[in-house]
Amino acid sequence: MQIRPLNIEYLFNNERFINDIFSYFGKGVNPCDVSGFNINGNLETLNEVKTTFNNVLVIPAENQNSVNIFIRKNELPKLLTGKNQADSGFLGKLENAYRNYVEYESKSFTVAGKVYPMNTFYVMGILNVTPDSFSDGGMFYNTGDAVRHGIEMYDAGVDFIDVGGESTRPGAEKVETGEEIRRVIPVIEGILSSRPEAVISIDTTKAKVADLALDVGAKIVNDISGLSFDGRMAEVAAKHDASVVLMHIKGTPQTMQLNPYYDDAIGEIYEFIERQINYAKSYGINNIMVDPGIGFGKRIKDNYEILARLDEFKGLGMPILIGLSRKSFIGKALDIPVENRDFATLVSEQIAVSKGAVIVRTHNYKKLLEAKKINSFVKNPNSAEVANV
Numbered sequence: 271m272q273i274r275p276l277n278i279e280y281l282f283n284n285e286r287f288i289n290d291i292f293s294y295f296g297k298g299v300n301p302c303d304v305s306g307f308n309i310n311g312n313l314e315t316l317n318e319v320k321t322t323f324n325n326v327l328v329i330p331a332e333n334q335n336s337v338n339i340f341i342r343k344n345e346l347p348k349l350l351t352g353k354n355q356a357d358s359g360f361l362g363k364l365e366n367a368y369r370n371y372v373e374y375e376s377k378s379f380t381v382a383g384k385v386y387p388m389n390t391f392y393v394m395g396i397l398n399v400t401p402d403s404f405s406d407g408g409m410f411y412n413t414g415d416a417v418r419h420g421i422e423m424y425d426a427g428v429d430f431i432d433v434g435g436e437s438t439r440p441g442a443e444k445v446e447t448g449e450e451i452r453r454v455i456p457v458i459e460g461i462l463s464s465r466p467e468a469v470i471s472i473d474t475t476k477a478k479v480a481d482l483a484l485d486v487g488a489k490i491v492n493d494i495s496g497l498s499f500d501g502r503m504a505e506v507a508a509k510h511d512a513s514v515v516l517m518h519i520k521g522t523p524q525t526m527q528l529n530p531y532y533d534d535a536i537g538e539i540y541e542f543i544e545r546q547i548n549y550a551k552s553y554g555i556n557n558i559m560v561d562p563g564i565g566f567g568k569r570i571k572d573n574y575e576i577l578a579r580l581d582e583f584k585g586l587g588m589p590i591l592i593g594l595s596r597k598s599f600i601g602k603a604l605d606i607p608v609e610n611r612d613f614a615t616l617v618s619e620q621i622a623v624s625k626g627a628v629i630v631r632t633h634n635y636k637k638l639l640e641a642k643k644i645n646s647f648v649k650n651p652n653s654a655e656v657a658n659v
Contacts, residue, residue: 273363274540275371275585276306276338280578287329291340294327305343307367308537309360310336333534370587374626379589380557381430381469381513382489388589390649391623393642394430394471395423395635396595399453400437400445411453417460424461424468428635430490433457433483434473438494438566440527440598450479455486462487471515477502484510490559494519494566496546504553513557515591516546520567527567535572536579539563544586559629561591565599573599577618580625592622593631616641 278301281287295304308331327340341349350365375389386392398409399416410416420431435453436445445453458470471490472483477500480491489512496516497503507514518539520530532538543560550558560583562576583590594600596611604614612634619630620641632638647656 271309271311271360271363272336272537272541272544273360273367273585274308274310274537275367275582276308277579277582278302278304278306278340281306281338287338290327290329294340295342303343304340305346305368306338306340307364308336308338309364310537310541331534333537336537366587367585371581371584374584374587377587377589379513379559379628384469386429386589386628388628390646391627391642392429392629393427393635393638394432394591394629394631395420395428396631396633397423397431397433397457398437399433399435399457413456413460416457417464420457420461420468421464423635424465426636427639430469430471430629431461432471432473432490432492432631433461433488434492435479436474438473438523440523440565442523444524447476447478450474450476451482454479455482458483458488459486475499475503477506480512481506481510484512489513490515493517494523494563496543497550498546504550504555507550508553508555511557512555513559514550514555515559515561516543516550517561517566517591518542518563520563523566530567530569530572532569532572535568535575536582539576540583540586543583547586547588558588559591560586560588561593564592564594565597568599570599570602573597574603577621577625580622580627584626589628590626591629591631592619592627594618594622595632595634612637 282301291299291304310333325345329338331338346368350361350368377388378385379388397416397420399411401411410419423431433454435450454472461468461470469490470488471492472480472488473492474480475493475495480503491503491507491512492515493503494517496518497514520526539562547558562583564573564576580590580592595615596608600611600614600618601608615632615634616637619632619638622630630638647653
C-alpha cells in the first residue's frame with residue numbers, strides 16, 4: 271500500500287476534483303484549509319479506507335487501484351492522534367506520510383558524518399568529464415581542466431561536486447567501465463588532494479566505478495537508475511557507508527525518450543522511488559536522497575507536472591534532489607538553445623526550492639550561489655551581510 275500527500279493547490283486547478291471539493295467542503299473553502307492523500311492498494315485496502323473515514327471526501331482516482339481522500343487540515347491531527355508511525359497498518363502509514371510532509375523542513379540529512387539541515391538548500395555543481403554531454407561535453411574532458419574546475423566550484427562555495435564520466439543525455443552511447451574509471455578517478459583524486467574537505471559525488475550506474483570512486487574519497491553515489499541497473503551497487507554503497515541518490519528513470523539513456531508514456535506520472539515515479547528506498551534500506555543504506563528524474567524518460571508536460579507537484583515527494587521523508595539545469599524541457603518550451611537557458615534554469619530551480627528541493631544540481635553554480643544568498647537574506651534580513659551594508 272502506498273500513501274502519497276497531494277498538492278492541493280495543483281488539484282484546485284483540475285475540474286475533475288474542484289467540483290467535488292466545493293460540493294463537499296463548500297465554495298468558500300481555501301486550498302490551505304484542506305489536506306489530500308492518494309492511497310494506492312488492493313480492493314481490501316480501499317474498502318478499509320472508505321469504512322474508516324466518515325467525515326472525509328473520497329474520490330476514485332484514474333488508477334482503479336487507488337483513491338484520493340480530502341480532509342480539513344484541522345480534522346486530520348484528531349484522526350491520527352495516538353497512532354504509531356511504525357505501525358504497518360493503514361493509519362500508521364497515513365501518519366507517516368503526513369508527518370514526513372509537514373515536518374520536512376525540520377529534518378536533516380547526513381553526508382560523511384556532516385549534518386545538513388533541510389530548512390535551506392544546497393548547491394551541487396556538475397562536473398562532466400565527458401566528450402559528449404549535452405551542455406558542456408568536452409569542456410572538462412581533460413583531467414587537468416576538470417580538476418581546476420572542481421577546485422573553482424569548491425572555492426566558490428558549492429556544497430557538493432558531482433563528477434561523472436558517462437553522458438546520460440537521451441541517445442548517448444554507453445561507456446565501457448574501464449574508460450569511465452580512467453576519466454573520473456584521477457579527477458576525484460586531483461580535487462581532493464588540493465581540497466580534502468570537498469564533498470564529491472560520483473555520478474555512475476556501475477558498481478565497479480562507484481567502488482573505486484568511494485575508495486579514493488567520494489562520499490555520495492548518484493545513480494540515475496536508483497540502484498536498478500547494477501545488482502552490486504547497493505552492496506558497494508553499503509560497504510562504504512556512502513550516501514545515495516535514488517533517481518527515477520523510465521528505460522535507459524538510449525531508449526528513455528522514445529515515446530515515454532504515463533497514466534499517472536507522479537504516482538508511478540513515487541512508487542518506484544519508495545520501492546527503491548526500501549531496497550536500499552534492506553542493505554543498511556540510510557543516508558538517502560531522492561530525485562524524480564526530470565528529463566529521464568519524461569514528456570515535456572511530465573517534467574512541468576513534476577515541478578508543479580514536487581512537494582508531494584516530501585511524503586517519502588527524504589531530501590529531494592533536483593536536476594533541471596539547461597534541460598530540453600526548458601529549451602523546447604521556450605524555443606531557446608542550450609547556451610541561452612541559464613536564466614530560465616535559475617527561475618525553475620527557485621521554483622523547485624520553493625516546493626521542497628533541498629539539493630539542486632546545476633551547471634551555473636555561480637548564479638545559483640547568488641540566489642542562495644538572496645534566499646538567506648530574505649530569511650534573515652538582520653544578518654551582518656545585509657544590515658551593515
